[in-house]
Amino acid sequence: MPKDRSPTRIQKKNRAAILEAALEVFSAHGFRGATVDQIATQAGLSKPNLLYYFPSKEAMFTALLSELLDTWLDPMREINAQGDPMEEILAYVQRKLQMSRDFPRESRLFANEIVQGAPRMLDALSRDLRDLLEEKEQVLAGWMAAGKINQTHPKHLVFSIWALTQHYADFDVQVRMLMGDEDPFDAAPEFLDTLYRRMLTPKS
Amino acid sequence: MPKDRSPTRIQKKNRAAILEAALEVFSAHGFRGATVDQIATQAGLSKPNLLYYFPSKEAMFTALLSELLDTWLDPMREINAQGDPMEEILAYVQRKLQMSRDFPRESRLFANEIVQGAPRMLDALSRDLRDLLEEKEQVLAGWMAAGKINQTHPKHLVFSIWALTQHYADFDVQVRMLMGDEDPFDAAPEFLDTLYRRMLTPKS
DNA sequence: CGTGAGTTTGACCAGTTGGTCAAATCCATC
DNA sequence: GATGGATTTGACCAACTGGTCAAACTCACG
Numbered sequence: 056m057p058k059d060r061s062p063t064r065i066q067k068k069n070r071a072a073i074l075e076a077a078l079e080v081f082s083a084h085g086f087r088g089a090t091v092d093q094i095a096t097q098a099g100l101s102k103p104n105l106l107y108y109f110p111s112k113e114a115m116f117t118a119l120l121s122e123l124l125d126t127w128l129d130p131m132r133e134i135n136a137q138g139d140p141m142e143e144i145l146a147y148v149q150r151k152l153q154m155s156r157d158f159p160r161e162s163r164l165f166a167n168e169i170v171q172g173a174p175r176m177l178d179a180l181s182r183d184l185r186d187l188l189e190e191k192e193q194v195l196a197g198w199m200a201a202g203k204i205n206q207t208h209p210k211h212l213v214f215s216i217w218a219l220t221q222h223y224a225d226f227d228v229q230v231r232m233l234m235g236d237e238d239p240f241d242a243a244p245e246f247l248d249t250l251y252r253r254m255l256t257p258k259s
Numbered sequence: 260m261p262k263d264r265s266p267t268r269i270q271k272k273n274r275a276a277i278l279e280a281a282l283e284v285f286s287a288h289g290f291r292g293a294t295v296d297q298i299a300t301q302a303g304l305s306k307p308n309l310l311y312y313f314p315s316k317e318a319m320f321t322a323l324l325s326e327l328l329d330t331w332l333d334p335m336r337e338i339n340a341q342g343d344p345m346e347e348i349l350a351y352v353q354r355k356l357q358m359s360r361d362f363p364r365e366s367r368l369f370a371n372e373i374v375q376g377a378p379r380m381l382d383a384l385s386r387d388l389r390d391l392l393e394e395k396e397q398v399l400a401g402w403m404a405a406g407k408i409n410q411t412h413p414k415h416l417v418f419s420i421w422a423l424t425q426h427y428a429d430f431d432v433q434v435r436m437l438m439g440d441e442d443p444f445d446a447a448p449e450f451l452d453t454l455y456r457r458m459l460t461p462k463s
Numbered sequence: 464c465g466t467g468a469g470t471t472t473g474a475c476c477a478g479t480t481g482g483t484c485a486a487a488t489c490c491a492t493c
Numbered sequence: 494g495a496t497g498g499a500t501t502t503g504a505c506c507a508a509c510t511g512g513t514c515a516a517a518c519t520c521a522c523g
Contacts (some may be wrong), residue, residue: 065470065520087292091511101472106512113371166374166429170367171288173432181436184299187436205457211443211450214434218426219419225370228377230418232385233392246415253409253458269490269500295481305502310482 070108074122077115082160085167086116086175116175123161123178123180128187130154136194140203141255142173144195148216148247156240162224189214204255219247274312276302278326281319286364289371290320290379315318320379324372327365328383332391333360340398345459348399352420352451359428360444366428392417408459423451 062070076098080089091112095102129156130150134143155162168176188210195209223230223239230239264463280302286292295316313319334354338347359366373379392414399413426445427429427434434443 063469063521066365069470085289085292085371085429088289088375090509092509102511103473103513104471107472110512112511163374166370169433170370170374171292177436180433184433185437199388202270202293207453208446208450210438211446214426214430214443215423218430222418222426223411225374226418226422228381229373229384229388232381233389234414238471242412242415246412246419249411250419250454250458254454255312267499273500276485294479296479306481307483307503308501311500311502314482316481 066108069098069100069104072100073105073108073115074119076117078123078160078164081116081119082164082167085171086112112177119164120176120179123164124183126158127154127161127165128183131187131191134191134194136197140198141252144204144255145248145251148220148251149244150238151216151220152223152247154246155220155222159227161225162221166221166225202257205257207254216251219250270312273302273304273308276304277309277312277319278323281323282327282364282368285320285323286368286371289375290316317379324367324380324383327368328387331358331365331369332387335391335395338395338398344402345456348408349452349455349458352424352455353448355420355424356427356444356447356451359424359426363428363431366425370425370429390422406461409461411458420455423454 074093076094077089080093083089084093089112091102091105094115095105098105105115109118128148133150134147165176168174173180191213192209195212198204199206199209221251223243227239228244261279277298280298281293283301284297287293288297291435293316295309298319299309304310309319335353337354338351370379372378377384395417396413399416401406402408403410403413427447431443
């Protein structure tokens with residue numbers, strides 16, 4: 056394993072190559088389904104060389120997770136309690152949908168792990184996600200109480216946004232199989248915008 | 260492998276026990292993550308005995324899939340083109356939500372497979388699901404054209420129902436972690452009912 | 464240049480896994 | 494209760510997998 060002084064040029068390049076390859080392979084096959092050899096080939100390095108940079112397969116996975124989780128939660132952090140409620144929520148939905156379009160591998164990485172009970176992720180989730188959700192839940196509840204948006208269960212509202220947006224990344228093959236030539240992401244933004252507008256616009 | 264005459268009492272019992280065990284293990288770990296030994300232990304049989312009833316691990320998986328796919332698509336088949344549009348859709352949503360509550364393992368089995376590109380399922384899906392969706396899409400489009408429900412993209416409408424309902428099964432650990440003591444399925448029926456009612460009720 | 468730390472790898476190992484097989488056991492039927 | 498097919502399994506195998514290690518190679522720096 057490289058010493059933990061400031062990383063050399065080679066260390067920086069190889070660590071990045073390994074994590075990129077790990078994302079590709081882990082997101083496609085899950086933790087158990089991925090092999091170190093696959094990741095090595097994908098990264099253009101030898102297997103022992105990977106294990107020179109990371110002590111184990113598990114270490115690659117957790118390093119990848121902690122690198123990605125922050126980015127993954129950013130769209131939610133950006134929800135501004137002082138902004139216009141309806142527009143804040145709609146913008147959040149669109150940001151999350153963009154994430155599914157632009158980073159489907161990241162979405163599938165998390166999906167794979169959570170579907171199987173998140174054995175390697177539950178700690179990170181309960182540390183970073185729980186508080187963030189609670190904070191934004193308060194914001195949503197406030198907007199509802201003030202009559203700015205229609206009343207609903209704030210947690211289920213957030214879950215619905217996650218479910219609807221991530222579905223386009225996680226179930227990509229199914230969605231594309233059923234949509235034929237049409238790109239799902241052509242109509243999805245408007246569909247979700249309409250859905251949440253109708254759902255949340257307060258009755259006059 | 261048992262001869263393919265009419266199955267004996269023992270064959271019926273053991274095949275059923277194996278498929279039940281396979282569902283338990285495959286849904287929790289995915290195809291690659293599951294081992295034949297795990298399934299054998301779960302079924303209370305020896306590994307060679309499993310392979311007496313099914314020629315391979317893959318055969319267990321595909322047998323399980325084809326047994327479940329029909330049941331899985333039933334809620335959608337029940338949508339009645341002659342019924343009341345809004346109530347038909349809302350009833351479909353509730354049926355699908357019940358499936359997530361009552362058969363989460365089945366939901367996760369499909370989720371696991373589709374997230375990873377559905378390598379062992381795409382054929383079955385494109386055979387059974389494609390036609391069914393196209394049929395119901397026509398029904399929905401008809402209802403929209405007749406002004407019975409609000410206009411939207413019918414395919415995305417169906418995807419949204421799948422995403423929202425299956426989310427409670429597939430992301431169960433995450434949802435429960437974030438909801439604490441509260442059972443997600445307490446508020447979910449009303450939440451989804453409200454969501455689709457607001458979304459689909461035609462403007463006066 | 465030379466030199467020592469940083470990097471790379473071929474060969475190897477132990478544990479796991481899907482699958483085989485011959486022998487043993489069970490069980491329905493006569 | 495004998496008999497032949499159905500069922501079960503212990504022992505085994507080859508392939509794969511995560512990980513190790515000593516030896517070789519590369520590179521930055523004096």
